[in-house]
Amino acid sequence: MAGPDPLKLGLIAGGGPLPLLLAERCAAAGRPLFVVRLKGFAGAGFEAFDNAEAGVAELGRAIDLLRRAGCGAVCFAGIVARPDFAALKPDLRGLKALPGAVAAARHGDDALLRYLLAEFEREGFAVEGAHDVDAGLTLPEGPLGALAPGPEHAADVAAALAVARAIGALDIGQAAVVADGLVLAVEAQEGTAAMLGRCAELPAAVRGSADARRGVIAKAPKPIQERRMDLPVIGPETVERAAAAGLAGIAGEARGVLVVDRARTIEAADRLGLFVVGVAEPGAAR
């Protein structure tokens, strides 16, 4: 077995469209790749890549697969729900990591993710974030599509980003909706789609409509967040749901939010009349 290739990426794939997108970008860039599909989470479509399946607690199997494939780097991508620890079927290496994982989980999702990442670093892998693998995946500063937020949206953009960061600091979630200064919804475990869905059901008086859009959804990484995992994501579905909730636009922290399927995201925003804007983190270098 040859030594690991620092360039060869082991992609640990959870749910949602991001992992396949990343795999395709790696292939397009000529970067060698091996995909570990997480059982019960990873979607279909990885047939074009070297790949294998592993359970979320089969840490030994995942590490072994990545070593045999010669991967020097790993990247976690996609959605993995917090496991029911009692129902896990860990392998030996997973069993060794389990007490630490359970203890970390007590301190929140972010602590759990940081613990898992550190386990892979302890095994000698370089851990990359999705935005390290492809910098073009993150939201740039400024408007993404044809529309830009107007002065009438500035206060809601700022407030929604501030609330998203504040709840992130409390390890609650990464997204919030504000319309005319009123916090309509805050994301916790239900996720962004469900949060936007309930905004659409709020009384018409507090929200906007397709004819008179108002309000902003903002997404930002948790200030304490390990940015190599679990960056917030926006995509065409976010735009569609924000539009259905009567919102005027989407704001994300520039370079802190992943854009899944940029072309379709822009197409949906322009078609539905929403802005999508990246806003620099306060104090960040431009």
Add this chain to the structure above:
Amino acid sequence: MAGPDPLKLGLIAGGGPLPLLLAERCAAAGRPLFVVRLKGFAGAGFEAFDNAEAGVAELGRAIDLLRRAGCGAVCFAGIVARPDFAALKPDLRGLKALPGAVAAARHGDDALLRYLLAEFEREGFAVEGAHDVDAGLTLPEGPLGALAPGPEHAADVAAALAVARAIGALDIGQAAVVADGLVLAVEAQEGTAAMLGRCAELPAAVRGSADARRGVIAKAPKPIQERRMDLPVIGPETVERAAAAGLAGIAGEARGVLVVDRARTIEAADRLGLFVVGVAEPGAAR
């Protein structure tokens, strides 16, 4: 017209069960009462009391009704959704208050409530909170029903109260659900019932069940809150919905949460196996 009676209470009644409950408690205590039913919000059942209807923006009419009835004090009780200011039909006095109300609303719900309360004080009324009208309405310290939280619930009780206060400080809402250290949901404009409803739909791995209850919903007033308006409320419905979400219990800030229908709240909690506990505000005198 005789001068106002400082004891006679003008009850300004929004939605939900609290206003009727307060009216009944006043009547039982022999306190004279006049009820202003807010159009579109107040429920039925006020026939036994002197009462009249007024629109939410008919401030002049409400003040006139209360003066003619000889009320020296007013109490706001019940749910009033934030109005669509563009659709309001204010009377002259309401029109005078409108610019201030709109400006206050930009700073959040609490600022709007404080502004309205100040308008009644400017008109010479003493403003009482529901807990001033009947101190027996608030959650006392300690367990309310037969069950008390065990040591295994202490961390979730503390965390849920801390999150509820933290989001209150941001003027987001007054309630949060935490299970095993994970923030399952946070209340904003959708209200407590909807928040508990979505907890019941979360993956089984992160929440409890009727067989193995875990997690706590906590309610606390916003730290910045004008306590004479909009104190958080729990009641039998809160218990039923918390039970359906698999939670182990309900925690509220002692003397900072109203209990609607204490007898049925206790009955539901005991029947469903949930604790309801009042926890003293940090630093509060016992």
